[in-house]
Amino acid sequence: MQLIVRLAVLLVSLFAVSQAHADWVRREETIMGTLIYVEAWHDDPVQGEQALDAVMADMKRIDRLMSHFRPDSELSQINMHGATAPVPVATELFDLIRTSIHYSEITEGAFDISYASVGYLYDYARRVRPTEAEIEAALPGVNYRNLILDADHHAVGFAREGMRIDLGGIAKGYACDRGVEILKRFGISHAVVTAGGDTRLLGDRRGKPWIIGIRHPDDKNKVVLSMPLADVGISTSGDYEHYFDEGGVRYHHILDPRTGHSPNGVRSVTIIGPTATDTEGWSKGVFIKGPIEGFRLIEQYPQMDAVVVDRNGKVWYTKGLAPPP
Numbered sequence: 001m002q003l004i005v006r007l008a009v010l011l012v013s014l015f016a017v018s019q020a021h022a023d024w025v026r027r028e029e030t031i032m033g034t035l036i037y038v039e040a041w042h043d044d045p046v047q048g049e050q051a052l053d054a055v056m057a058d059m060k061r062i063d064r065l066m067s068h069f070r071p072d073s074e075l076s077q078i079n080m081h082g083a084t085a086p087v088p089v090a091t092e093l094f095d096l097i098r099t100s101i102h103y104s105e106i107t108e109g110a111f112d113i114s115y116a117s118v119g120y121l122y123d124y125a126r127r128v129r130p131t132e133a134e135i136e137a138a139l140p141g142v143n144y145r146n147l148i149l150d151a152d153h154h155a156v157g158f159a160r161e162g163m164r165i166d167l168g169g170i171a172k173g174y175a176c177d178r179g180v181e182i183l184k185r186f187g188i189s190h191a192v193v194t195a196g197g198d199t200r201l202l203g204d205r206r207g208k209p210w211i212i213g214i215r216h217p218d219d220k221n222k223v224v225l226s227m228p229l230a231d232v233g234i235s236t237s238g239d240y241e242h243y244f245d246e247g248g249v250r251y252h253h254i255l256d257p258r259t260g261h262s263p264n265g266v267r268s269v270t271i272i273g274p275t276a277t278d279t280e281g282w283s284k285g286v287f288i289k290g291p292i293e294g295f296r297l298i299e300q301y302p303q304m305d306a307v308v309v310d311r312n313g314k315v316w317y318t319k320g321l322a323p324p325p
Helices: 002-021 045-066 074-081 091-106 113-119 132-141 171-185 276-298
Strands: 023-031 034-042 147-150 155-158 191-195 198-202 210-216 219-229 233-238 243-246 249-252 266-273 305-310 315-317
Touching (some): 023 045, 034 045, 045 074, 045 091, 045 171, 074 155, 091 113, 091 147, 091 171, 171 198, 171 233, 219 266, 233 276, 266 276, 276 305
Antiparallel strands (some): 034 191, 147 155, 191 198, 210 219, 233 266, 243 249, 305 315
């Protein structure tokens, strides 16, 4: 009997030690040109740190594969050689480009990764913008329908000269979704993975929802509203991310594929949906379309919701989020 009691006491002690060690693990790094933040709960902090290592390593791998800033990335190879012949790429990159075309189709062309055909002419940090003549010359390159996808060889090319693509409008959301899948493999069921304006929530915050704030377009220390959420993707696109003001006009990184100019009817768009890949693709499309036309499209998809702050500061909600009258 004494042996049984001692064993029981030992097991209780081990359980107490295990519980004492269980905690949130957190990490942040700058990858993909933005701040990556991961927070996760794990009963074993050592394994939790290993899970964060794996997420950050995968973020860096995606950056090496998909960054248009890296001349050796497969995406840069498409931009350099795609007009000559389709370029064989990793299945992962091929599939994300195909997913991007899907969002081009459902947003009626408002989301278009070939916007980069004009976008590369802007340098927001140096306050450089193209002339109207330069935009007019480059604009024919903006058309997702001129992307050539060879599914048999996983190759991507362009149907015309002067085209470029940029996955900056969807790759971060995709990386967040990948991060969540990695955390799941480590037995984690409560986490948040954020890359800039894109976030994927895994479960809740151990019995409580995650509180997600939508920042005020003119003050990063203020929020327009806060939402309790769990197990969803969230993306916010705003005209305050990469921009400069000149002559009373804001030139920002979200370009209308039809004009090559930054639209000025919207300040920010936040999308909530099943995955961060979904929400990031939709956020650019709704930003370009504006709340009336954007909501007409997104409300056809019941699993998606949106919050828009327009240029007058008015907050628009899709039906699933609208406050009661």
